[in-house]
Amino acid sequence: MCGIAGLHLRDSSLEPRLGELLEGMMCTAAGRGADAAGVGIYGDPAVTPPGQSTVCVIGSPLPAREAAGLIGSLLAERSASLPGEPPVPVPAAAPASVRHEVAAQAPARAGLTAGDSGAGPSGGLTGTLVRDEATVHGRDAGQTSIFTAAVEAQELARAVREALPEAVLTSRGTALGVMKGTGEPATLAETFGLAGMSGYQGVAHTRMATESAVTPGGSHPYSVGPDQCMVHNGSFSNHATIRRELQAEGIEFDSENDTEVGARFVARELARGASVEESLMALCRRFDGFYTLLVATADSFAVVRDAIACKPAVIAETDRWVAMASEYRYLTGLPGVESARVFEPEPEVVYTWQR
Amino acid sequence: MAALNAKNGIAAGNEPDAPTATVADVPLGASAARHSGTVTVDLAEVTVRQLNAALHAEPAGSRTRYRVLNPAGEHALAAGIGAPLDVRIDGHAGYYAAGMNMRAAVEIHGNAGTGVAENMMSGRVHVRGDASQSAGATAHGGLLVIDGNAGARCGISLKGADIVVGGDAGHMSAFMAQAGRLVICGDAGDALGDSLYEARIYVRGRVASLGADCVEKEMRPEHRQELSELLTAAGRDDDPSAFRRYGSARTLYHFHVDNARAY
Numbered sequence: 001m002c003g004i005a006g007l008h009l010r011d012s013s014l015e016p017r018l019g020e021l022l023e024g025m026m027c028t029a030a031g032r033g034a035d036a037a038g039v040g041i042y043g044d045p046a047v048t049p050p051g052q053s054t055v056c057v058i059g060s061p062l063p064a065r066e067a068a069g070l071i072g073s074l075l076a077e078r079s080a081s082l083p084g085e086p087p088v089p090v091p092a093a094a095p096a097s098v099r100h101e102v103a104a105q106a107p108a109r110a111g112l113t114a115g116d117s118g119a120g121p122s123g124g125l126t127g128t129l130v131r132d133e134a135t136v137h138g139r140d141a142g143q144t145s146i147f148t149a150a151v152e153a154q155e156l157a158r159a160v161r162e163a164l165p166e167a168v169l170t171s172r173g174t175a176l177g178v179m180k181g182t183g184e185p186a187t188l189a190e191t192f193g194l195a196g197m198s199g200y201q202g203v204a205h206t207r208m209a210t211e212s213a214v215t216p217g218g219s220h221p222y223s224v225g226p227d228q229c230m231v232h233n234g235s236f237s238n239h240a241t242i243r244r245e246l247q248a249e250g251i252e253f254d255s256e257n258d259t260e261v262g263a264r265f266v267a268r269e270l271a272r273g274a275s276v277e278e279s280l281m282a283l284c285r286r287f288d289g290f291y292t293l294l295v296a297t298a299d300s301f302a303v304v305r306d307a308i309a310c311k312p313a314v315i316a317e318t319d320r321w322v323a324m325a326s327e328y329r330y331l332t333g334l335p336g337v338e339s340a341r342v343f344e345p346e347p348e349v350v351y352t353w354q355r
Numbered sequence: 356m357a358a359l360n361a362k363n364g365i366a367a368g369n370e371p372d373a374p375t376a377t378v379a380d381v382p383l384g385a386s387a388a389r390h391s392g393t394v395t396v397d398l399a400e401v402t403v404r405q406l407n408a409a410l411h412a413e414p415a416g417s418r419t420r421y422r423v424l425n426p427a428g429e430h431a432l433a434a435g436i437g438a439p440l441d442v443r444i445d446g447h448a449g450y451y452a453a454g455m456n457m458r459a460a461v462e463i464h465g466n467a468g469t470g471v472a473e474n475m476m477s478g479r480v481h482v483r484g485d486a487s488q489s490a491g492a493t494a495h496g497g498l499l500v501i502d503g504n505a506g507a508r509c510g511i512s513l514k515g516a517d518i519v520v521g522g523d524a525g526h527m528s529a530f531m532a533q534a535g536r537l538v539i540c541g542d543a544g545d546a547l548g549d550s551l552y553e554a555r556i557y558v559r560g561r562v563a564s565l566g567a568d569c570v571e572k573e574m575r576p577e578h579r580q581e582l583s584e585l586l587t588a589a590g591r592d593d594d595p596s597a598f599r600r601y602g603s604a605r606t607l608y609h610f611h612v613d614n615a616r617a618y
Contacts, residue, residue, distance in 0.1 A: 308507075309488070309506075309507050309525075309526075310488075312468075312469060312487070312488075314487075327428060327430075327449060327450070327468065328428035328447050328449060328466065328468060329427055329428030329429060329430075329449050330428075331428070332427040332428055338446075342447070342466055342484075342485075343485070344485075344487060344488075344506050346525075347507070347526065
């Protein structure tokens with residue numbers, strides 16, 4: 001049993017209250033599971049500052065500020081190497097765990113890479129070896145570390161992986177930050193600073209573990225593609241088979257969790273150019289088991305249930321917001337819920353809302 | 356009465372004819388107010404457990420009226436009542452509202468979550484809005500009325516109660532229903548009446564598909580009569596002749612050697 005909650009705002013005047021509203025929903029959802037919890041927040045300026053990319057990780061061995069320095073130096077090295085050139089060795093001071101297998105990298109966005117360091121246009125574009133560190137901001141939010149920098153998300157993610165090979169990326173993108181961990185949801189919400197967050201969309205999950213261990217890596221949401229986010233109540237029964245198929249295609253996994261397989265599957269479909277709706281319909285055809293899924297991207301919010309639809313789901317909609325929850329009672333703190341259109345999603349019907 | 360009220364912190368009306376027998380047993384907070392024989396319970400002030408304890412403490416035969424405010428989708432509201440109380444819930448209810456009901460009339464002015472009136476034995480439960488999945492599951496007796504739509508598996512394993520759904524009913528409704536009647540005034544979802552025993556099903560609208568061993572049956576006068584009574588009891592004026600009847604073909608009752616390979 002797990003609890004799901006999501007809020008998609010239509011009225012921007014509610015955006016400053018996103019975190020507070022989502023926290024209320026998540027803490028009520030704790031009744032369906034208190035092993036672990038997590039949130040995905042879209043559009044909070046502190047988590048995803050405009051003009052920057054954000055990568056969140058769990059399991060970082062270093063405090064976020066320290067890790068940020070290391071990531072920044074790796075980004076600076078990268079921006080200094082021209083495509084096709086061998087990678088520049090990292091400074092001797094860097095931990096031995098840093099890997100160097102990535103050869104040529106696409107240059108970071110011109111004018112953004114150097115950030116506050118004043119290094120000017122990206123060295124990658126000019127061929128000049130610029131060794132200044134790109135400015136990477138890092139902060140810890142409980143078991144999650146959040147890194148932001150004015151480079152492409154892919155570039156930042158690569159640097160984070162190099163700098164912190166033990167850590168697991170929980171999100172990468174320009175709109176989304178995923179914070180999660182093990183423990184009691186209300187306590188976790190405090191470590192995330194959830195109540196003070198703003199944004200246009202958020203998803204939350206409270207976990208009662210069934211398919212894999214109670215670990216930070218086994219907690220939801222799963223975000224394995226840029227600004228994509230999935231939370232799941234239920235259990236996939238053929239996830240091991242699909243995991244092997246995806247692995248055969250070269251897709252790597254971070255956890256033993258069944259939901260990660262669903263998230264990787266959807267990410268692959270989206271990468272192939274499918275819409276969110278098409279991706280979820282493909283998931284319905286391929287996956288067996290019980291599921292109510294809430295899937296979000298930078299501009300969409302979607303819900304789907306399996307054919308049997310045992311796992312609960314309720315949707316409420318007003319002119320100001322769309323909300324989804326495992327149980328109606330999570331929604332009682334939302335403004336105007338008394339007059340919301342409340343309904344249960346039909347089995348194997350994909351419901352999507354676009355921004 | 357004053358002493359009892361002071362002891363329990365209950366604000367009571369002064370009407371001399373207001374029932375007082377149960378006041379001593381009502382373990383509610385100061386927010387419960389009794390006026391003209393109606394106990395008002397605000398769930399913003401007291402817990403569901405306190406509400407249910409008060410309902411359970413009512414003596415046999417009590418017809419006390421309760422009005423429940425701010426239910427906020429809480430689970431197990433008014434579950435396990437044994438007396439012929441009259442309970443009105445103003446708002447949405449969570450799981451198992453009025454579950455195991457005996458004798459009481461419970462009206463929910465809102466939607467009901469999973470398993471409303473599950474295992475009801477007698478009495479009446481009326482949902483003014485929609486009901487989630489498994490409404491009336493395993494209910495033995497009484498009447499469940501849902502003005503709106505019912506979710507999946509409405510009347511699953513029904514054991515003798517009657518259910519009238521004003522709108523549509525979801526997939527696998529009346530699954531393995533053994534006895535009782537299910538009336539659907541709207542459409543029925545897939546696999547209606549799968550593995551049905553002796554429950555009778557009446558549907559006015561479209562049936563997406565029939566489940567295993569469920570077949571359409573002739574509407575004889577006695578069926579129109581019982582349907583008419585059920586609709587009247589539910590406060591509806593639908594025309595009984597617009598309905599079709601479904602029941603068990605009874606081919607799954609006994610092992611058939613032709614099916615041996617399926618096991």
